[in-house]
Amino acid sequence: MTKNRSLVNETIQQLENYIQQNELTIGDKLPVEKELAEIFGVGRSTLREAVKILVFSNVLEVKQGSGTFVKNGSIGEFSTGDLLRARSMIEGQAVLLATVHQSEKDLLRLKEVLFQRNHLLEAGKFSEYIEADLAFHQQIVAMSQNPFLIKWYNELLPDIKLHLSQQVLRMEDYQDNTSLHNKIYRALLEGKAEETQGMIQENIFTDEEAEIE
Amino acid sequence: MTKNRSLVNETIQQLENYIQQNELTIGDKLPVEKELAEIFGVGRSTLREAVKILVFSNVLEVKQGSGTFVKNGSIGEFSTGDLLRARSMIEGQAVLLATVHQSEKDLLRLKEVLFQRNHLLEAGKFSEYIEADLAFHQQIVAMSQNPFLIKWYNELLPDIKLHLSQQVLRMEDYQDNTSLHNKIYRALLEGKAEETQGMIQENIFTDEEAEIE
Known part of the structure; x- marks a missing residue:
């Protein structure tokens, strides 16, 4: 750190x-x-x-x-489990479609956002890191080219942001998933849909299993 | 018939x-x-x-x-493939959650709607059949108890209804999936999540593969 x-x-x-x-x-x-x-x-x-x-x-x-x-630090009219399951459903489906549709331009954009994300985290610029991390996942959903997935993920973003901020706060030494994110990018680059999907789930549910009933 | x-x-x-x-x-x-x-x-x-x-x-x-x-018989600002993939994503995830949360009351309601659906189709009451078929799938999504899935599926319903109507129209002798629906109900009753999920996908993509690129 x-x-x-x-x-x-x-x-x-x-x-x-x-x-x-x-x-x-x-x-x-x-x-x-x-x-x-x-x-x-x-x-x-x-x-x-x-x-x-x-x-x-x-x-x-x-x-x-x-x-x-x-202010009141509450998350809304749903549980964290509801949010993460909805998030993981969209990202999981998006990855399968992304590997079919993705262009070199898409992957270049993804690499840029990943670089920013990792750099900002390392520099302790947490608020910008959170924005960049979400931009990485949003880019994967955009690559699905499915208008429903894109719309719904955008709706989830404010709550995902709140949840991620709380995660960063909760842990004294925030354990990020930088190496996992690098692997996700690499697997997408190689068109490995199912492998990427597994890592997407791993990223979302890490450190969360205990609190989801 | x-x-x-x-x-x-x-x-x-x-x-x-x-x-x-x-x-x-x-x-x-x-x-x-x-x-x-x-x-x-x-x-x-x-x-x-x-x-x-x-x-x-x-x-x-x-x-x-x-x-x-x-009127113009068009389906909207997206392809049939986009719609069916979004539909199948939500129903597929809902089934996994439904088998965890479902109550006897839920399953009874599902059985009632299924009975109505099959009866209406047999009687050639197509418009009511379409409503009942959608009610069956909507009930499965409701059983997931996930507020995001429920909200998004409701958003999709008008387009699913339009698509199903066009399917009924397109085929001279509409081949319905009654036996598949009976099996979906039975598998849910027995809590077989993955088996149900497979049949949910089969139901959505039957007769559609040719037109989805």
Whole structure:
């Protein structure tokens, strides 16, 4: 883990502790950026990155012009299991169709997004990493060329983003699936549909089995 | 094939011939029910049934108070293959979840709908048969208890209905999958997830392979 990444992790933890120790609840306002950075003894860019992740995961809300507020970190009218099964269904089917339809241009785009994803994670730029990770999976779904799959996956994206942010938050040393993502790209490149499908499932359900009944 | 069913089939054919011979195009009005029934030499209830099927399949449109009009029989902004793959993806996943969640009440409801479906088809009540057939598949998706699958399947229903109507229309002697549907019910009852899944795919792609590239 690089220094940056570790710092952002610590700052996220400090923010959560701050909320707890000051007994802040939904709707309560946090001190301004400058003040928080001083309290935690971190740079403002590190603080900003930590706040972004907490916004993604619905713990904080930034209201333009009025400040940062505590929000309810809930996921919606469904269980995590429902979400992950819907996600895995679409990605699994998309992979089968992608290996039939994919062009060199598609695969080049996928490689670019994968590179960005891995780079951003390594640099501890969590919020941008989350966007890039989702862009990777979205690109695979786009390669299916099935308008229903594409539409439905887009509908799921906000919830997948929230869930991924919470995963990043929950683990002190976030164990990412970088090598698995590299393998997914490689298998798609080689047109190995079923092998890719297996890895897609593995990626979605890793660390989740315990909480899905 | 019962007498009723054969009569409706013939009347559908007569209606399509009538449109062709009179060179009617989109927006043109058909004669009133009484007149059409006389031209074709059929009862008004048989005619009404044939018109319903042609409305389902977008060939005709009934405007309340003004009459029956010729419509464009197209399926939408996607291919039949796209539709059937999306359908099969949802039903296939739903079956796996249904065998985990299903209650006796669920299975009883499924049996009722199946009985209706088979009975209506046998009686040549095509429009009601189509509704009951879709209700059967919708019930399986409901049994998955996954809110995403249920929502998306509901979105697909109008297009599945159109496609099924066109299938019924296209074949002079519509070969239904009644025995396959009975087997699907039986396999669900016995909790055989993968076997059911295979039959679900078989049901969707029968007679379709030739037209899906």
